[in-house]
Amino acid sequence: MATRLSAETELAVRARIGYFRDLGVFDFYRRGSAPAEIETISVTEEDSAAAPSALETTLKPTTTSALLEPKTPAAPGDRAAALAAIRDDLGPCTRCALHKGRHNIVFGDGDANARLMFIGEGPGADEDAQGLPFVGRAGQLLNNMINAMGLRRDQVYIANIVKCRPPQNRVPEPEEANTCSPFLFRQIDAIQPEVIVALGATAATYLLGAKSPLAALRGRIHHARGVKLIITYHPAYLLRDPRQKKEAWADLQLAMAELGLQAPAK
Numbered sequence: 401m402a403t404r405l406s407a408e409t410e411l412a413v414r415a416r417i418g419y420f421r422d423l424g425v426f427d428f429y430r431r432g433s434a435p436a437e438i439e440t441i442s443v444t445e446e447d448s449a450a451a452p453s454a455l456e457t458t459l460k461p462t463t464t465s466a467l468l469e470p471k472t473p474a475a476p477g478d479r480a481a482a483l484a485a486i487r488d489d490l491g492p493c494t495r496c497a498l499h500k501g502r503h504n505i506v507f508g509d510g511d512a513n514a515r516l517m518f519i520g521e522g523p524g525a526d527e528d529a530q531g532l533p534f535v536g537r538a539g540q541l542l543n544n545m546i547n548a549m550g551l552r553r554d555q556v557y558i559a560n561i562v563k564c565r566p567p568q569n570r571v572p573e574p575e576e577a578n579t580c581s582p583f584l585f586r587q588i589d590a591i592q593p594e595v596i597v598a599l600g601a602t603a604a605t606y607l608l609g610a611k612s613p614l615a616a617l618r619g620r621i622h623h624a625r626g627v628k629l630i631i632t633y634h635p636a637y638l639l640r641d642p643r644q645k646k647e648a649w650a651d652l653q654l655a656m657a658e659l660g661l662q663a664p665a666k
């Protein structure tokens with residue numbers, strides 16, 4: 401006869417199952433022939449490991465990344481609906497501490513059928529006020545970068561690793577990024593862009609699942625969620641050090657080559 405779980409364990413298991421449902425995972429299977437009680441307890445142990453604080457710990461390929469492999473592609477007409485469903489699932493999110501200081505959730509913006517997706521770190525003050533990504537000075541520079549590629553902003557999709565503004569624009573804590581980024585991964589799976597451009601080290605870190613210096617990552621093609629990934633500088637960094645714009649343009653040209661785009665004539 402099965403042993404009844406303690407109230408505390410049952411609560412933890414329910415929370416864990418809710419977490420996976422938020423990620424779009426609904427099917428659970430027992431491992432091997434382990435008794436149900438042991439199986440359930442192992443899930444609970446994973447739950448306690450789901451909120452680590454060290455970057456190295458949270459970036460290692462864990463249950464989350466294993467369960468979030470790219471899903472069956474959606475038909476183009478379904479992509480906007482898929483994004484709307486993800487937004488519904490996110491709701492008035494309080495899953496991490498960043499909800500405390502935000503004015504608006506910055507879900508993402510652009511074409512659900514975009515071939516190109518830009519991913520930054522997190523909203524700043526302007527983005528938090530408007531609920532849209534990259535609308536401040538860095539956003540203006542990003543718009544210019546997009547136009548230089550021969551595209552309009554409404555032809556791409558723009559999102560961030562975290563959807564709520566970190567206090568004083570600090571880098572998101574690993575726990576915050578790891579809590580929020582599964583929703584971004586679902587957005588990538590829904591949109592199925594041909595190329596993602598990661599803007600800055602934080603975006604690169606959480607898309608790759610590993611931390612490396614930006615200089616070591618630029619200039620070549622990586623993959624994230626089954627999509628070609630190109631890594632470049634964050635526009636906010638380029639505002640501080642415009643000398644790096646030439647390097648960033650080289651990265652964008654790499655993306656353009658993958659997309660078969662030509663820069664517009666001047």
Ligand code: SF4
Nearest residue numbers: 493496499563564580
């Ligand atoms: Fe939720 Fe993401 Fe905002 Fe955290 S940053 S509260 S996970 S939407």
